[in-house]
Every structure is written in C-alpha cells, then in structure tokens.
Amino acid sequence: MSLRLGMSVMLSLFAFLAEAQGDSIVLKPVIVYGLPVEKYLAGAHVAPMDTILKAQQDSRHLGELLSFQFPIYFRNYGNGMLSGISMRGSSPQQVAVRWNGININSFSLGQADFSILPAIAFDEVRVHSGGSSALFGSGAIGGSVLLSSSGRPIVPVSVSQEAGSFGRYFTSLQGGFNAGKFSSSTSFYHLQSENDFPVQETGKRQSHAAFTQQGFVQRFEFDISSAKKLKLNYWYHDADRDIQPTIGNTTSTDEQQDRNHRLSVSYEQNNTWGLISLGGGIVNDRIVYNGVKSEVFRWIASAGHQYTFTNGLNLSFGTEWNHIIGKIEEYGLEEPVEDRIDLAASLQKNFKRISASANIRKPFITDIKAPLLPYLGVNILLFENTGHRLSLKSNVSRNFRAPTLNDRYWEETGRMDLQPETSHAAEAGIDWELNRKYNFATTFFAQEVEDWIQWVPGSDGLYRPKNVKEVGTTGFEIRAEANVRSGPFLFRARATYQYTRSVTKETHDSDQASIGKQLIYTPLHTGAATLGGVYKSWSLNFFLQYSGTRYTDASNSSIYALDPFALVDFSVGRAWSQKRHRLDFYITVKNIFDTSYQLYSGRAMPGRNFNVKITYQLKHKTNEPSKNF
Amino acid sequence: MNLLRTFSYHKLNCSRMTRCFLGVSALSLFFLLQSCEDDAAPKGKYDEGAIVVNEGGFGSANGTLTFFDEASGQIDQNIFRNEGGDFAGDVVQSIAFSGDKGYVVINGDNKVEIVNGNTFEHLESIESSDLDKPRYVEVIDGKAYISVWGPYEEGGFSLIDSYVLVVDLNTNSVIKKIETDEGTENLLFGGKYLFASNHNFGGSNSVAVIDPTTNSLVKHIELASGPAGSVLDSNGKLWVICTGDFGAANGQLFRIHPETLEVEESIELNVNPDVDLGITPDKSKLIYSVGSSIYSISISATLAPVDKLFEAEDVVYNYAMNVDPDSGNIWIADALNFSTEGKVYVYTNSGVPVTSFNAGISPTQVVFK
Numbered sequence: 001m002s003l004r005l006g007m008s009v010m011l012s013l014f015a016f017l018a019e020a021q022g023d024s025i026v027l028k029p030v031i032v033y034g035l036p037v038e039k040y041l042a043g044a045h046v047a048p049m050d051t052i053l054k055a056q057q058d059s060r061h062l063g064e065l066l067s068f069q070f071p072i073y074f075r076n077y078g079n080g081m082l083s084g085i086s087m088r089g090s091s092p093q094q095v096a097v098r099w100n101g102i103n104i105n106s107f108s109l110g111q112a113d114f115s116i117l118p119a120i121a122f123d124e125v126r127v128h129s130g131g132s133s134a135l136f137g138s139g140a141i142g143g144s145v146l147l148s149s150s151g152r153p154i155v156p157v158s159v160s161q162e163a164g165s166f167g168r169y170f171t172s173l174q175g176g177f178n179a180g181k182f183s184s185s186t187s188f189y190h191l192q193s194e195n196d197f198p199v200q201e202t203g204k205r206q207s208h209a210a211f212t213q214q215g216f217v218q219r220f221e222f223d224i225s226s227a228k229k230l231k232l233n234y235w236y237h238d239a240d241r242d243i244q245p246t247i248g249n250t251t252s253t254d255e256q257q258d259r260n261h262r263l264s265v266s267y268e269q270n271n272t273w274g275l276i277s278l279g280g281g282i283v284n285d286r287i288v289y290n291g292v293k294s295e296v297f298r299w300i301a302s303a304g305h306q307y308t309f310t311n312g313l314n315l316s317f318g319t320e321w322n323h324i325i326g327k328i329e330e331y332g333l334e335e336p337v338e339d340r341i342d343l344a345a346s347l348q349k350n351f352k353r354i355s356a357s358a359n360i361r362k363p364f365i366t367d368i369k370a371p372l373l374p375y376l377g378v379n380i381l382l383f384e385n386t387g388h389r390l391s392l393k394s395n396v397s398r399n400f401r402a403p404t405l406n407d408r409y410w411e412e413t414g415r416m417d418l419q420p421e422t423s424h425a426a427e428a429g430i431d432w433e434l435n436r437k438y439n440f441a442t443t444f445f446a447q448e449v450e451d452w453i454q455w456v457p458g459s460d461g462l463y464r465p466k467n468v469k470e471v472g473t474t475g476f477e478i479r480a481e482a483n484v485r486s487g488p489f490l491f492r493a494r495a496t497y498q499y500t501r502s503v504t505k506e507t508h509d510s511d512q513a514s515i516g517k518q519l520i521y522t523p524l525h526t527g528a529a530t531l532g533g534v535y536k537s538w539s540l541n542f543f544l545q546y547s548g549t550r551y552t553d554a555s556n557s558s559i560y561a562l563d564p565f566a567l568v569d570f571s572v573g574r575a576w577s578q579k580r581h582r583l584d585f586y587i588t589v590k591n592i593f594d595t596s597y598q599l600y601s602g603r604a605m606p607g608r609n610f611n612v613k614i615t616y617q618l619k620h621k622t623n624e625p626s627k628n629f
Numbered sequence: 630m631n632l633l634r635t636f637s638y639h640k641l642n643c644s645r646m647t648r649c650f651l652g653v654s655a656l657s658l659f660f661l662l663q664s665c666e667d668d669a670a671p672k673g674k675y676d677e678g679a680i681v682v683n684e685g686g687f688g689s690a691n692g693t694l695t696f697f698d699e700a701s702g703q704i705d706q707n708i709f710r711n712e713g714g715d716f717a718g719d720v721v722q723s724i725a726f727s728g729d730k731g732y733v734v735i736n737g738d739n740k741v742e743i744v745n746g747n748t749f750e751h752l753e754s755i756e757s758s759d760l761d762k763p764r765y766v767e768v769i770d771g772k773a774y775i776s777v778w779g780p781y782e783e784g785g786f787s788l789i790d791s792y793v794l795v796v797d798l799n800t801n802s803v804i805k806k807i808e809t810d811e812g813t814e815n816l817l818f819g820g821k822y823l824f825a826s827n828h829n830f831g832g833s834n835s836v837a838v839i840d841p842t843t844n845s846l847v848k849h850i851e852l853a854s855g856p857a858g859s860v861l862d863s864n865g866k867l868w869v870i871c872t873g874d875f876g877a878a879n880g881q882l883f884r885i886h887p888e889t890l891e892v893e894e895s896i897e898l899n900v901n902p903d904v905d906l907g908i909t910p911d912k913s914k915l916i917y918s919v920g921s922s923i924y925s926i927s928i929s930a931t932l933a934p935v936d937k938l939f940e941a942e943d944v945v946y947n948y949a950m951n952v953d954p955d956s957g958n959i960w961i962a963d964a965l966n967f968s969t970e971g972k973v974y975v976y977t978n979s980g981v982p983v984t985s986f987n988a989g990i991s992p993t994q995v996v997f998k
Contacts, residue, residue, distance in 0.1 A: 077688075201713040246690030246719040248711050251739040251758060291784035456966055457946060459920055460876065510945045510966035520968075552689060553990055554969035559706055560691050560990065602690020602719060 035306065035314055037146070040135055040346050041128060042357040043377030043395030045429070045443060045477075046146075049125035050494075050530060052541060056571050056586050056613065059162055059170035059191055062125065062145070063114030068543040068569065070127055071477060071498030071526040072143075073550070074114060078244030078603040079195055080211045083114035088129060088445060089473035089502025089522050090142025091452075094401055094421070098136060099147045100233045100264040102281045105139055107296045107324055110404035112145075116239045116258050120172055120189050121217050123150035129477070130445060131425035133399035134359035134375035137320070137342050141399045141423045141449060149219045149233050152178060153185040157618040164588075164611035167194025167210075181224065187217040197606035199247055200596040206604055207250045211241035227270040235262045246602035257288040264300075274307035294328040296405065314348040326405040336409040338366045340402070353381040365402055371422050373398050387435050393443070394428040407453055407465040419467050423449040429477075439481040447473045456508045468508040471519065475500040488535055495529035504554070514554035521600070523548040525564075537576065543569040552601040565597035584615040672729065673747025675708060679953070680731075680996045681962060681973055683989025684720045688737065692721030693989035694749065699953070699975065704986050709733065709749040711742060718742065723994050727768035734763045734775065741766055741775060741796075746998070755801045759794050767816040767823060769841045771798050776813040776825055788812050793825050793837065795844050805844045809837040814904070817859040819867050819887030822847060824859055828904070831855035831874050838890055850890060853881045858906030862928045863913055866893070870906040870917055877901070882915065882926070882933075896926070898933045907952035907959065909978065916959060918950045923959060923980065939980025943972075951995040958983055962992035 038046045050069050057065060063074040063083035073086040084092030093110035096103055097117070105112045119125065126146040133140045153176020162170040169192050176185030195209040215237040222230040237260045245252035266279040281300035286293065304318035322340040344361040356378045363370040377395030384390070403418040429443030452469035481494040502522045504514040518524065525548035532541035545567045553560045573586040587610070594607040671677070678698035685692030693707040693716055709717045709731075719737030726732070731746040741755040741763060755773065762778035772795055779790040788811040795805040812829025823841055827833035827849075835849040836856050855872035862868060867887045873880035880902040884894035900919045907916035915926050921944040922937045941947070941961050948964035948971070959980075963972045971992040975983040 199713075201715070246688065246737060247713040247715075248690065248740070249719060249738040250756065251760065290781070292786075293784075457964075459946075508966065511969065513965065513969045552686065552691065554966070557970050559693070559970075560686075560689075600689070601686060602688070602716075 035316075035348065037135065039314070039348050039355070040357045040359055041132060041375075041377060041395075042348070042355050042379050043393045044128060044130055044132065044427070045393070045441070045479075046126055046128045049119075049127070052492075052532060052539070053530065053543065054119050054125070055584075056541070056573060056588065058118070058120040059160075059172070059189070059613075060119060061115045062117040062119055062147075065119050066114075066125075066127065066145070067528065068545045068567075069494075069496075069528050069530065070129075071496050071500075071528060072127070073521065073523055073526055073547055074599060075521045076115065076599040076603070076605070078209060078600070079197065079206075079606050080115055080193060080209065080241065081244050081603065084111050085114055085142075085145070086522055087143035088447065088475065088498075089471075089500040089519060090449075091519075093404070094139060094141035094449070096132075096136045096139040096144045097147065098144060099235070099262060100149060101266065101279060101302070102262065102264050102283065102300055103137065103139065103322075104147075104260075104262060104283065106285055106287075106404075107298060108285075108287075108294055108326060108328060108405045110139070110401070110406075113258070116213065116237060116260070117147070118189060118191065118213065118215070118237075120187060121215060121235055121237070122147040124148045129443075130395070130427055131397040131399035131423055131447065132375060133373045134344070134361045134397060135346070137361065137363060138340070138400060138402040138420070141401055141421070141425075141447070149185070149217070152176075152183055152221075155617045155619055158615060159617075160613065160615040162611055162613040164193075165609035166197045166606065168192070168611065170613075181222060183221045183223075185219045188215070190214040195244070197604075197609065199604040200594075200607055201247050201604065204250075206244065206606075208242045208252045208254075209244035211239065213237070213239040229268045231264075231266045231268075233262075233264045236260070237262075244603060247604050254290055256290075257286075259286045260284070274305055277304045277306075278302070279304075292329065294330070297325040297327065299323040312349055314346070316346045316348075318342075318344045318346075320344075324405070326409055328405070328409075330411055331405070331409040331414070332411040336405060338405070338408075340365045355379040363400070363402070365420075367416055368402060368418075368420060370402065370420055371398060371400055373400060389431075389433040391431045392428070393431060394426075396426045397424075399423045399425060401453075403453060403465065413455075413462050413464045415465055418453060418465055419451050421449055421451050421453055421467070423447050437482060437484055439479070441477075441479040443477045445473070445475055445477070449473070454508065454511075456510060466508060468506075468511070469504060470506040471502060472505050473500065473502040475502075490534040492530065492532045492534075495527070497525070497527040499525060511554055517554060517556040518551055520552050520554060521550050523550050523564075537574055539571075539573045539575075541571050543571075560601065562598050562601060565595055566593075567595055567597065568592050580619045580621065582617040582619060584613075584617070586613040587611070588613070671747070673745065673749075675705070675749055676747035676998070678703070678998065679960070680724055680998065681949075681988040681992050682721050682724050682733075682994035682996070683971065684722065684736075684991035684993050685716060685718075686968065686990055687720060689990075690719040690737070691716045691990065692718050692735065692737070694721065694724065694733070695973075695986075695988040695992070696749075697973070697986055699956070699958070699984065702984075706987075706989060709742070709744055709751070711735075711738075711751060712754075721993075722763070723765045724996055725766045725768060726996070726998055730768075732766045732768060732773060734766050736762055736764065739763065741773065743798075743801075753801060755796055757794070757796075757803050759792075759803055759806055763794075764814050765816045767818055768798070769818055769823065772796065772804065772841065772844075773798055774816060774823055774825075774839070774841070776809075776816055778812060788829055788832075791827065791829075793823075793839060807837075807839055807844065807846050809846070810835045810849060813837065814856075815858055817861070817867065819861060820865065821888050822890070824867060824869070824885075824887075826856035826859060826869060828855050828857050828872070831872060834871070836869055836885070848890065850885060850892065852883045852892070853879070853895075855880075855904075856883075857904035858917075860906050860908040860915065861887070861912070862908060862915075863911060864928070866928070868906060868908075868915055868928070870902055870904070870915075872904055873898075873901045875901070882906075882917075884928070894931065896931060896933055898924075900933075903947060903950065905950040907950060909952060910954050910957045916950070916952050918947055918961070920944075920947050921961075923950075923961075923976075925978075938978075939976065941974060941976060941980070943974055943982070943985070949992055949994050951997070952978075953997055955997070960995045962988060962995055964991045964993070967991045 097112040158174040172189040192212040239258040243254035261284040264281040279302040283298040286295040302320040306316035346359040348357040359375040361373040375397040401421040425447040427445035451467035455463040527546035529544040571588040681695040718735035722736040733742040791813040810827035823839040825837040831854040838847040853871040867885040880898040882896040921941040925938040949962035
C-alpha cells in the first residue's frame with residue numbers, strides 16, 4: 001500500500017475519531033481468565049523489551065533493538081538487510097517468532113528475517129530464552145520471540161516523524177478509539193533510507209543498499225459480553241531493498257521485495273466449564289529476489305480449553321492446525337501441500353512457595369514422525385523477607401524443529417525422508433531481588449541438539465539437506481538491574497551477559513574440521529547494557545551491545561573470524577505536555593565511537609550516525625496514568 | 630583451474646638457507662631474506678612457488694590467495710588484501726600472471742584486481758559494468774582478455790549473454806566485447822589465437838576462437854557438452870576436456886590444431902571428468918580427474934585409460950587439480966564442504982603422497998609460478 005493511500009485512509013479515520021471521541025465511555029473490565037503464557041513457562045526466563053528503548057527507537061527493526069537489550073546475536077547481512085537471530089547458541093531457524101499466537105517464521109527458509117519486523121508493529125515484545133517446543137511448537141529450541149498487540153488503544157492519536165543520517169526518514173501515524181463494546185487501533189508506518197553510509201574499510205560510500213519499508217497494522221476487539229470477546233489482528237508489511245553487496249563490490253544489482261499479509265482472529269468465551277478459545281489465521285509470505293518469486297500460503301486454525309479447579313490447578317488442552325502451500329518455482333511443477341497438526345496439554349499450579357508447570361505437545365506432520373515434546377518447570381521461593389527475595393528456577397524440555405519446505409521439496413535435492421531436529425534442554429538459575437530496587441539473576445543452561453539439518457555437497461556437486469549434526473551447548477547468563485529514585489532523579493541500569501559454548505559433536509564426513517569447534521556466528525561472549533536517567537521531562541540513555549569473536553568458518557580459523565566489538569548508542573529526549581497534548585523530542589547518536597564492525601562476513605555496517613525523532617500524541621480525556629517515559 | 634601461462638623466473642638456490650628458516654625468528658628471517666636478495670635478487674616474498682586461489686564463502690567477501698613453496702615449506706595465507714583490507718574479495722575465481730603483475734579475477738565483486746606478482750601488493754582494479762560475473766583472464770600484448778558469464782535471464786538463473794571482454798591495460802578501460810556462446814570459462818593463448826571454453830554446466834559445447842590482433846571472433850569450434858580446461862602439448866597442439874552431460878558419463882577429450890583449428894582427435898572418456906586438465910612437465914601426458922580418481926592419458930592415445938593412475942584417498946571434494954610443471958607432482962585442492970578451510974594434497978605422478986597443507990575456504994585453482 002502506498003503511503004499516500006495510507007494517509008488518506010488515516011485522515012478519514014481521524015475525522016471518524018473526532019466524532020467517536022464525544023461519546024467514549026469507560027468500559028467495564030472484561031473478565032476472561034486467560035493465563036499468561038509465562039505461567040506455563042515456570043522455571044524459564046521471559047522478559048519484556050525495554051519500553052523506553054522501544055518508545056525512542058520503534059522505527060528500528062527488532063534485531064537492532066533486541067541486541068541492545070538481550071544477550072542475543074543477530075547476523076545481519078548489512079544495514080537493513082536479512083537479519084537472523086541466534087539465541088543460546090542456536091541457529092536462526094531454531095528460534096520461533098510468534099505474532100498474536102501465530103508462528104511467523106518463514107516456512108520455506110525456516111527463519112524469521114528480523115530486518116522486516118519493525119518494532120512499531122507490536123505493542124508488546126517478550127523474549128523467552130531456551131527451549132519451549134511444548135508450548136510454541138516447531139523451532140522453539142534456542143528461544144522464542146513473542147510479539148503481540150495490546151488490548152485497548154493507549155492513545156487516540158500519535159504522529160511521529162524521524163530524520164536521520166544517510167537519507168533515513170520514518171513516518172508513523174497511529175490512532176485508536178473505544179466505542180461501546182468495540183475498540184480499534186490502527187498504525188501506518190513508512191521507512192526509507194538511502195543507506196549510503198561511508199564504509200570505514202574503503203573510505204567510500206556504501207553502494208546499492210537503499211531500502212523502503214511500509215506497513216499497516218489493524219486491531220479490532222469486540223467485547224460481546226463480559227465473558228465473550230472477539231479479536232482480530234491484521235498486519236501488512238511491504239519491503240523493497242537493494243541488496244547491500246560485500247565490501248568493495250560496487251556493481252551489484254541484486255534486489256529483493258518482501259510482502260507479508262498476516263491475519264489472526266480469536267474468540268474467547270468464559271463460562272462455568274472454563275475458558276474456550278477458538279482461533280484462526282492466514283499468513284501469506286512472498287519474497288521476490290531478482291524477479292524470482294517464492295510464496296508460501298498458510299491457513300491456521302486452533303482451539304483450546306482451559307479449566308481452573310477449585311484447588312487452583314489449571315488444566316488446558318489445545319490443538320493447532322497449519323495448512324501450508326508452497327508456491328515456489330524451485331519446487332517443481334507440483335505445489336507441495338503440508339499439514340501440521342499439534343495436540344497440546346498443560347498443567348499449572350501454584351503452591352505455597354512453589355509454582356510449577358508441566359506441558360506436553362505432540363505434532364503430526366505430513367510424512368514426518370515428530371517426537372513427543374514435554375516441558376517441566378518450577379519456580380521455588382527459597383527465602384523472602386522485607387528486603388530480600390531469593391528464588392530458584394529450573395526447567396527441562398524436549399524440543400524440535402521440523403524440516404523447512406525448502407529442505408523437503410526443493411526439486412531434485414529436497415528430501416522427504418528428513419527427520420526433524422530434536423533437542424534436550426535443561427536450565428537452572430537463581431533470582432535475587434533486593435529492596436525492590438536491585439535484581440540479580442543467573443541461569444545455567446545446557447542443550448543437546450540431534451539430527452541438526454545441514455545442506456552438504458554430494459559427489460555430483462549438488463547440495464542436499466541431511467540430518468548430520470549433533471551440537472552440544474552449555475553456558476550461563478547473568479542479569480543485573482537497578483532502579484533507583486533520588487529526589488527528582490530516576491536512574492536505571494540493566495546489564496546482561498551470556499557465555500555460550502556451542503560445539504559440533506558429530507557431523508558429516510566432509511565437515512570433520514568442525515568437530516569440537518564453536519558454531520559459526522555464535523559468539524562465546526555476548527553482552528548488552530542500558531544506563532539511563534530521567535529528570536523531570538528530560539531523559540538520557542546509553543545503550544551498549546557487546547559481541548565477542550565470531551568464527552565464520554567451521555574450523556574456527558582466526559583468518560576468517562570477525563573481531564569483537566562494542567557499540568554504544570546515546571539518546572537524549574525531552575517531553576512537553578499541555579493538557580491532552582504531548583510532544584516528545586529525541587536525538588539519538590548511534591555508534592558514538594564510530595566503531596567498525598561486521599555482523600556477517602564482508603558486509604559493512606554504519607559508523608557514527610544521527611537520528612532526530614518528534615512525536616505528537618493526543619491523549620484521552622480521562623485521567624489515565626500517562627506512560628512512564 | 631587450467632594451466633595458465635606461468636612465468637618462471639631464475640630459480641633461486643636458497644634451499645640451504647630455507648632449511649635454516651625453521652625455528653628462526655621473523656626478524657632473522659628478514660635479514661636472511663635480505664642476504665638472499667643480495668645473492669640472487671628475488672623480486673618479492675612470493676616470486677617462486679604455488680598460488681592457491683580460494684573462493685571464500687559465497688557472499689562473505691573472504692576469498693583469499695594462499696602461497697606455498699614446496700621446496701621450503703613456506704606457507705602464507707591471505708597474501709593479497711583488496712582496498713577493504715581484509716581479504717582478496719568476494720568469490721575469488723582465478724589468477725593469471727603476466728610480466729611482474731598478477732591479475733586476480735574476483736567473480737563476486739565483478740572486478741579484476743591487478744597486483745604485484747611477487748609481493749601481491751594491490752596496484753589497480755579493473756572495474757566495468759560489463760564485468761558481470763568474470764571468470765578467467767589471459768593477458769596478451771598489453772590487453773586483458775576476460776571471460777565473462779554476463780547476466781542471468783530475467784527471473785531465473787540461466788545465462789543468456791556471455792562474452793570475452795577486452796581491456797586495455799594502459800587505461801584499464803574496455804576496448805571490446807566479443808560475444809561467445811554461454812558460460813565462457815577457461816582461456817588459453819595458443820600462440821596465434823585465444824581459445825575460450827564455453828561450458829555453461831554442460832549446456833554449451835563450443836570453444837570460441839579469438840584473434841587478438843583484430844579482437845574479433847574467428848569461429849566457434851563445436852566439440853561436446855561442457856568444454857572446460859585446456860592445455861598445449863609438446864607438439865603445440867591444443868587439448869580441451871569436455872565434462873559431458875550431467876550424470877551421462879560422456880566426457881570427452883579433443884585435440885585441436887591451434888592455427889588451422891581442425892579437430893584432429895576426440896577421445897571418449899566414459900566418465901564425467903572434472904573441469905581441470907593438467908599436463909606433465911614434458912607435455913606428453915594429460916592428467917584429468919573424476920573426483921578423487923586421477924587419470925593419465927598419453928597425447929598419442931586414441932582410447933581412454935581403463936585404469937586410473939591413482940586414487941587420492943584423503944580427498945573429500947576435489948575442487949581443483951593441477952600438475953607442477955617442474956616436478957610433475959599432482960596437486961589436488963579439497964574444498965571439503967565449502968564452509969571451512971580447504972586442503973591441498975600433493976602427490977607424485979605415481980600417487981605417492983608428498984605433502985599437504987591448509988588453504989582457504991573453497992580452493993578453486995592452483996597456479997605455479
């Protein structure tokens with residue numbers, strides 16, 4: 001959709017809003033007893049994205065934001081280019097990205113491209129580290145990224161404009177209204193960048209890396225009664241980019257267009273038998289690379305039932321069906337059609353000092369024997385008094401990843417006899433909260449992935465996918481957080497560090513050099529930190545990201561390794577509020593030390609660059625607590 | 630991958646000295662080199678030895694050149710850095726030498742990098758919008774002849790417009806584009822004409838004949854599917870190996886008169902050979918490979934050999950083969966799985982292992998100088 005069309009739709013929406021505002025009322029809270037997914041993930045670490053970082057930089061893609069907040073590595077093929085996530089030593093395909101309950105990884109490639117997941121498209125972003133296939137199905141081995149829209153519209157109108165280095169402009173329009181039992185929120189966004197940053201290695205400007213992205217997000221919610229709710233989420237995203245070539249290449253003409261339609265509909269009903277939920281969705285992903293089109297259609301249906309016994313035991317059952325159609329030329333004349341049906345059950349209970357959960361899932365996939373996927377987790381409160389709170393967390397799980405459509409149906413080389421990757425994972429950690437101001441947490445984790453799928457060259461020169469690799473991962477993670485108020489000052493600091501040893505234990509004959517070696521693009525050391533202060537309407541933040549050496553070849557040769565780097569971003573902001581109007585102004589300096597770094601071998605990343613953002617918000621009439629900026 | 634024209638310099642008799650290198654510090658090595666220079670004046674650190682061309686990871690811009698001197702055991706990885714400073718470029722395809730210069734074809738960067746052939750310092754770059762997937766280069770009379778695949782068809786990966794690009798090396802500008810059949814690869818100057826093999830994964834079946842005095846196409850000689858490596862034998866005759874159709878075991882060898890252009894001999898190999906063709910130092914026997922199986926055939930033979938010369942048992946994925954023009958040793962570059970440092974194995978002409986060393990990612994060509 002063009003921006004112009006988007007704007008005209010938005011303007012007519014504004015006109016409608018102005019009328020709707022007159023009779024907006026405060027609604028009664030809806031009673032639907034859905035348990036948050038964290039409850040079922042007892043013993044695991046689930047963390048929301050920093051709201052300040054998101055508010056200031058929501059025009060950035062998720063990969064850019066998450067890497068400043070979590071010990072997660074992203075292999076970006078340049079600035080604004082394909083971005084693959086790596087959590088706890090996993091591959092990008094081994095992280096499940098879910099949007100409003102639907103897996104949105106590419107079913108042809110297996111991974112999600114984070115560069116086309118702009119933060120503005122979601123109200124909530126939560127990151128779960130570790131295996132959770134019992135809840136999230138295929139691909140939830142290294143972790144899961146959970147994206148969702150929030151309930152009621154936060155503000156009726158919000159308009160944002162950014163301008164930045166290298167011809168970067170971003171515009172967003174967001175609005176929402178409540179009308180009786182009905183509520184709606186809408187976002188439009190448009191991002192464009194010349195992306196011709198100076199390449200530090202050559203002193204010349206990056207050629208052929210411009211991109212534009214735009215999208216539209218719509219949420220409707222209809223509260224039929226206090227116990228019945230209907231929700232609809234729709235997200236359209238469109239990206240067009242020149243593929244940033246390797247350093248020194250000035251003649252590239254490769255380009256890629258991505259277009260995604262995502263629709264999720266759900267109905268929830270609460271009665272004496274429990275909570276019934278029905279869901280449905282459609283996902284249509286299209287990638288056009290140099291004119292070659294590949295497209296995957298997916299229909300999703302789900303049903304669930306949750307019951308809470310009088311003793312507090314929660315029991316839930318669910319099923320999910322994915323009907324997948326691969327419209328990809330390379331698959332040959334016949335379009336592959338695949339069905340994936342998952343059956344799942346969960347138990348959750350809070351005892352006096354213990355919160356425990358047990359989940360189990362069994363996927364059924366066309367011609368694939370998928371394993372049974374259990375998850376057992378527990379949180380134990382070890383000690384608590386007025387100042388301290390110490391708890392122990394632990395979980396064990398079995399996880400899996402189904403072969404992708406490319407793995408199975410690629411003409412000549414795809415293999416229907418591929419098995420899914422399976423993993424066994426365990427973790428344990430301690431959380432310590434001090435005076436409600438300081439938080440320390442540490443987690444030790446271990447995971448074994450078997451039947452890891454890799455494309456290996458055959459004697460005929462063709463690559464074929466095989467279940468060849470066994471990978472063992474061990475590591476630990478430390479998190480620390482402090483929130484201190486002193487007079488008019490509010491200080492915040494959070495830091496996280498992860499040590500990840502992810503090593504090939506067994507593999508194909510041609511890859512023996514990788515045995516005992518760290519996986520490629522998997523740093524041993526990863527860190528992230530935020531240091532911020534708020535004084536009256538001013539805010540000031542430093543964001544840090546650190547990554548250790550990344551090997552780019554299987555034998556861990558130092559010749560091909562990427563050097564460690566630390567990136568520091570700085571932002572300063574000021575807010576002005578006048579009755580229902582609020583204006584926010586931010587200046588961000590990214591990569592303030594002009595560090596030269598690469599996230600993928602041979603792809604340049606920008607040095608120091610600047611961005612200015614101005615946001616206007618019209619707030620509700622009622623005295624809702626304003627968001628804490 | 631083919632036997633490019635190599636330029637031999639006066640062999641330095643530094644063997645006694647090189648033995649002293651072992652265990653000697655870099656500083657004393659420097660002085661020794663200095664002293665060696667006083668004695669025999671080498672032109673640079675890399676003026677005598679073998680160069681292994683390593684593609685690097687596709688799209689990773691980490692293609693490299695590896696230097697290996699069999700006599701001294703000296704090995705240096707990543708000896709040429711482009712202006713980016715880290716590696717030679719993205720998908721380094723081939724190298725050719727002329728005079729004191731080396732010409733490195735960077736397939737992914739669409740460039741030809743000109744280097745000092747003895748020190749491998751970067752001198753200049755040939756860049757042109759016509760350099761679309763360059764493959765090989767041959768220098769004749771101050772002009773570079775570069776085989777170029779050209780663009781893919783719209784919405785696909787079929788080649789539709791391959792050619793040989795002629796570049797004036799005084800100005801590094803394109804003089805002419807000589808149209809050839811699709812998938813132009815190996816080049817060889819036969820004294821009068823330049824021969825360009827049109828491979829196209831077996832989809833083309835011709836060798837283009839180019840007259841460098843007029844920079845024009847003389848003709849296409851039709852051979853069999855997939856013409857690739859070529860050499861000149863002791864009689865000055867041109868040999869071209871054709872890899873055949875995929876899985877059809879119908880590769881062939883052809884002997885061509887380099888001036889009359891007559892196809893004098895064709896030999897059915899009953900296999901799908903690899904693309905590289907080698908020749909023994911006396912230029913009397915051709916060497917070709919089928920994976921790790923190495924075959925030898927006399928230039929007077931009319932039938933393919935029944936038995937292989939030897940089996941290179943250590944080799945996982947033969948990605949390049951060549952014959953040392955001095956010793957006759959057969960070098961095989963093993964790309965393993967294309968994602969880790971490759972290996973080069975050196976065998977005597979009877980298959981006895983001599984040595985092996987690590988190269989870069991996806992070693993694709995071995996050149997002796």
